[in-house]
Amino acid sequence: MARKILMPIGDATEVMDTLYPIFRLQEDGYEVVVTGPEARLYHGVMHEIPPDANIPWDITREQPAYHVRATIAFRDVRPEEYFAVLFSGGRAPEYLRYDEHLLAITRHFFEAGKPIAMLCHGVEIPAAAGCLHGRKGTTVPKCALDITQFGGTYVDEDVVVDGNLxxxxxxxxxxxxxGEFCKLLRSVG
Incomplete structure (x- = not known):
């Protein structure tokens, strides 16, 4: 199987959730293929809780960041050509989870038992695809409901490994x- 890893994004993809995994996976020799609703340039955002704000934030603040290019549209993706998938975060998953092409792609990875990674709001896509029933995972606490309302178990830890997830x-x-995702990738091929 090709060593290609699919990464769905859209406008408001969180750049640290997206760019770090792209570069890290490339270091291990994987080709990361970025996909979106259309093949085009997408606006990235940076999410952080400001450390010294006069008025404290109890949720992340969003501001513009780098742009990320998707080279293929969801409707043109053939998921069988990919070794693994990584769902990054940001606000993008809030609207991407309604794309039927992306939901079908997501189900393919879960049904085929391929390596899957998700961080932060990326959990919203597998949740909407109905893939988290009986699975364990973590996310930012404000997204825990995206795991539990679909029959999964939210684990209050930084990183959780549940089989291929x-x-x-x-x-x-x-x-x-x-580190855990790369270990999983090496263990399966």
Whole structure:
């Protein structure tokens, strides 16, 4: 099987959730293919809780960040050509989870038992595809419901490995998250 890993994105993809995994996977020799609703340039965002704000934020603040190019549209993806998938976060999954092509792609990876990674809001896509029933995972606490309301178990840890599924809270855990995902990728081929 080709060493291609699919990464769905859209406008408001979180750049640390997206770019770090792209570069890390390339270091191990994988080709990361970025896909979106259309093949085009997408607006990335940066999410953080400002450390010294005069008025504290209890949720992340969003601001513009780097752009990321998708080279193939969801409707043109042939998931059988991909070794694994990684669902990055940001606000993009909030609207991407309604795309029937992406939901079918997502189901393929779960049904085929291929390596799957999801972080932060990326959990919203597998949840909408009905793929988290009986699975364990983690995400940012505000998205825990996306796991539990679909019959999964939310685990309050930074990184969780459940068979072929590796999940993490968000970009601050990129190091251990990608370490576990790369270990999974090596174990299956």
């Amino acid at each position: 590796v999940s993490c809270r968000g970009w601050p855990q990129n190091g251990p998250f990608m």
